[in-house]
Amino acid sequence: MGKADQQASGYHRIQLFLRRVEDSLLVALVLMIIGMAVTQILLRNVFDTGIFWGDVMVRILVLWIGMVGAMVASRKGEHISIDILSRYLSLRYQKLVSSLVEFVTFLICSVTAYYSVKLVIGEFEYGENAFAGVPFWLCEAIIPFAFSVIALRYFLLSIHNFTRINKIAS
Amino acid sequence: MTLYVIALTLIILGVMGMPLFAIILAVAMTGFYFQGIDLSVIAIEIYRLADTPLLMALPLFTLAGYIMAESRTSQRLVNLTEAFLGWVPGGLGIVSLFTCAIFTAFTGASGVTIVALGALLYPALKNTSYGKNFSLGLVTTSGSLGLLLPPSVPLVLYGIIAQQLNLGVEIKISDLFLAGLLPGLLMIVLLALWSLWSIRGRPIPRASFSGKKALASLREAFWEIPLPFFVLFGVYGGFLAISEAAAVTAIYVIVVEVFIYKEVKISQLAAIIQKSMVVCGGILLIIGVSLASTNYLIDAEIPMRLFTLIQAHVHNKYVFLILLNVLLLILGAILDIFSALVIMVPLILPVAVGYGIDPVHLGIIFLANMQIGYLTPPVGMNLFISSYRFQLPVAEIYRATIPFMLVLLLALVAITYWPDLSLVFLNR
Numbered sequence: 001m002g003k004a005d006q007q008a009s010g011y012h013r014i015q016l017f018l019r020r021v022e023d024s025l026l027v028a029l030v031l032m033i034i035g036m037a038v039t040q041i042l043l044r045n046v047f048d049t050g051i052f053w054g055d056v057m058v059r060i061l062v063l064w065i066g067m068v069g070a071m072v073a074s075r076k077g078e079h080i081s082i083d084i085l086s087r088y089l090s091l092r093y094q095k096l097v098s099s100l101v102e103f104v105t106f107l108i109c110s111v112t113a114y115y116s117v118k119l120v121i122g123e124f125e126y127g128e129n130a131f132a133g134v135p136f137w138l139c140e141a142i143i144p145f146a147f148s149v150i151a152l153r154y155f156l157l158s159i160h161n162f163t164r165i166n167k168i169a170s
Numbered sequence: 171m172t173l174y175v176i177a178l179t180l181i182i183l184g185v186m187g188m189p190l191f192a193i194i195l196a197v198a199m200t201g202f203y204f205q206g207i208d209l210s211v212i213a214i215e216i217y218r219l220a221d222t223p224l225l226m227a228l229p230l231f232t233l234a235g236y237i238m239a240e241s242r243t244s245q246r247l248v249n250l251t252e253a254f255l256g257w258v259p260g261g262l263g264i265v266s267l268f269t270c271a272i273f274t275a276f277t278g279a280s281g282v283t284i285v286a287l288g289a290l291l292y293p294a295l296k297n298t299s300y301g302k303n304f305s306l307g308l309v310t311t312s313g314s315l316g317l318l319l320p321p322s323v324p325l326v327l328y329g330i331i332a333q334q335l336n337l338g339v340e341i342k343i344s345d346l347f348l349a350g351l352l353p354g355l356l357m358i359v360l361l362a363l364w365s366l367w368s369i370r371g372r373p374i375p376r377a378s379f380s381g382k383k384a385l386a387s388l389r390e391a392f393w394e395i396p397l398p399f400f401v402l403f404g405v406y407g408g409f410l411a412i413s414e415a416a417a418v419t420a421i422y423v424i425v426v427e428v429f430i431y432k433e434v435k436i437s438q439l440a441a442i443i444q445k446s447m448v449v450c451g452g453i454l455l456i457i458g459v460s461l462a463s464t465n466y467l468i469d470a471e472i473p474m475r476l477f478t479l480i481q482a483h484v485h486n487k488y489v490f491l492i493l494l495n496v497l498l499l500i501l502g503a504i505l506d507i508f509s510a511l512v513i514m515v516p517l518i519l520p521v522a523v524g525y526g527i528d529p530v531h532l533g534i535i536f537l538a539n540m541q542i543g544y545l546t547p548p549v550g551m552n553l554f555i556s557s558y559r560f561q562l563p564v565a566e567i568y569r570a571t572i573p574f575m576l577v578l579l580l581a582l583v584a585i586t587y588w589p590d591l592s593l594v595f596l597n598r
Contacts, residue, residue, distance in 0.1 A: 023440070023444050026443065026444055026447050027440045027443045027444060030229065030233065030443050030447060031443075033226065033229070033230070033417075034230065034417055034420050034421055034424075037226065037230075037413070037414060037417035038417055038418065038421050040414075041410065041414050041417065041418065045409060055223065058223075058226060059220045059221065059222070059223055059225075059226070060220045062219060062220060062222075062225045062226050062228075062229065062454070063217065063219040063220040063454075063458075065229050065447055065450065065451065065454070066219055066229075066450065066451050066454025066455055066457075066458060067451070067454075067455070068447075068451065069229075069447040069448050069449075069450050069451015069452065069454065069455075070191075070451040070452060070454065070455035071451070072444070072447070072448045072451060073448045073449075073451050073452045073455075077189075078448065078452070079189035079190070079191060079192075079452050079455070080189065080190050080191075080452050080453070080456060080506055080508065080509055081184075081187045081188060081189045081190055082184055082185060082187065082190070082504060082505060082509075083187045084185055084504065084549065085185050085186055085187065086186075086187055097186050097187065098187065100186070101183060101186050101187055101188040104183060104188060104192070105188060105189055105192040108192045108195050108196050108199070109192065109195075111199065111209070112195055112199075112212060112213070115208075115209040115210045115212060115213055116210070116212070116213035116216070118210050118213075119210045119213040119214060119217075120213075122210075139220065140213070140217055143213050143216055143217065144213070
């Protein structure tokens with residue numbers, strides 16, 4: 001096995017590991033949201049009480065589920081898009097167009113990630129809590145994190161498609 | 171000038187298949203940049219995903235739908251409706267329409283109805299007087315039937331977006347659920363009549379009613395039958411908010427399918443959660459970024475300007491509604507339903523309210539159009555799903571589906587120009 005192969009398989013392993021983490025996180029978040037929501041309903045309707053930060057937590061979990069789900073969806077570039085043009089293009093042009101579009105997506109997500117980091121830093125300095133001792137900045141941190149991951153994935157997709165252009169006989 | 175160049179570039183990128191969330195982000199960024207506002211505002215707007223309690227309904231109803239689609243719910247539903255409605259003249263066609271509508275209301279018009287139920291119904295339908303062509307059209311049409319019935323996720327999403335616009339009119343999700351009932355039923359009834367008309371002069375397929383069969387199908391679906399009732403009872407009895415009803419539905423469906431019917435293994439559950447949340451993540455991301463673009467649109471008073479512009483040419487509410495229907499039918503064929511909602515509702519709803527159209531009524535019109543858009547050649551999504559599922563050329567599906575589309579257009583006219591059909595149960 002050459003050195004390049006070893007590197008490639010190491011890269012592969014890291015990717016596989018990250019995917020597992022994402023998948024498990026997604027499942028954990030969903031179970032948490034169902035658990036908390038149902039607990040709140042029971043407490044309110046049966047015992048006439050409730051966890052006062054429970055509703056806030058549930059709402060923040062929705063944001064997290066959305067962001068982590070969006071990260072997973074960008075693995076294979078499975079985000080919702082209007083796809084009218086590609087079926088009329090040759091395979092070569094399809095690759096070119098995808099590569100271009102994915103690169104622009106990468107740029108836009110990077111800008112979003114940069115400005116959301118600014119927000120999180122500001123919130124960190126402000127230092128207020130969202131619920132039960134959990135600070136706001138930590139809840140918000142998923143936004144720049146997700147956009148960085150999505151940007152990176154679209155960058156990789158773009159490179160991948162770009163290198164394929166010339167491999168396809170025109 | 172620069173703005174027009176940017177707008178044109180974005181439209182071209184969109185047609186080239188750039189993810190919609192990225193396009194909406196770019197619109198928001200451009201807008202805020204030219205207004206001289208720091209772009210961190212976009213992150214603040216996305217964070218508003220955590221300020222909308224109702225949004226919880228989206229992932230949880232979606233999850234419940236995915237779990238039901240993975241279990242044998244569809245088979246039980248067919249058995250049940252067949253046992254109770256099979257004796258009606260033309261029974262199987264009508265059974266199919268009702269089953270699909272109920273299934274779609276719970277699973278969303280994601281095409282899963284065609285894949286899961288179509289596979290059960292099409293072979294059975296084909297062998298009756300209905301014949302191949304008609305059955306194909308019916309199954310394809312049924313894939314989006316039920317979009318107007320509670321607790322359909324697109325209805326919830328319309329409500330969420332409409333509430334963000336602060337129009338000064340109350341738009342409750344529970345009102346939207348009530349408003350969808352009669353229009354949804356009208357579509358089913360018209361399609362049922364069309365089914366009967368299409369087999370005139372031929373032997374009418376009907377089965378005799380068997381009490382034993384009915385009882386068996388009831389027993390079989392014992393755990394699933396209460397679901398629609400306790401969702402409705404919980405919400406209208408004032409025990410549950412819509413988002414809580416979604417949580418209860420999700421946990422109930424998990425318990426029933428995993429522990430009682432044992433058709434979904436615990437080990438599969440993780441994969442189903444993952445699959446459904448990827449879809450949801452895509453939708454939530456679009457909603458998040460559209461909160462930012464919508465805020466910009468409102469800041470820049472674009473809906474108001476649009477209204478003034480349209481009003482200069484269209485003086486009459488009914489002419490406006492005709493134009494709206496044409497626009498939405500085209501959009502419904504090109505865009506998927508969630509993108510169409512987040513992009514178009516913030517633009518159209520303020521204009522429609524300007525013409526004196528009730529926001530709840532507009533929601534029903536909007537979704538009825540989208541439902542037909544699913545069937546509109548050449549790019550309606552149901553056509554492709556059907557072609558893929560039944561391994562038939564798309565052209566054949568076009569021919570089979572067009573008569574059904576015309577029937578639904580008739581229903582659309584009634585829904586659009588007869589507001590009371592939607593609003594009769596509401597105190598408006």
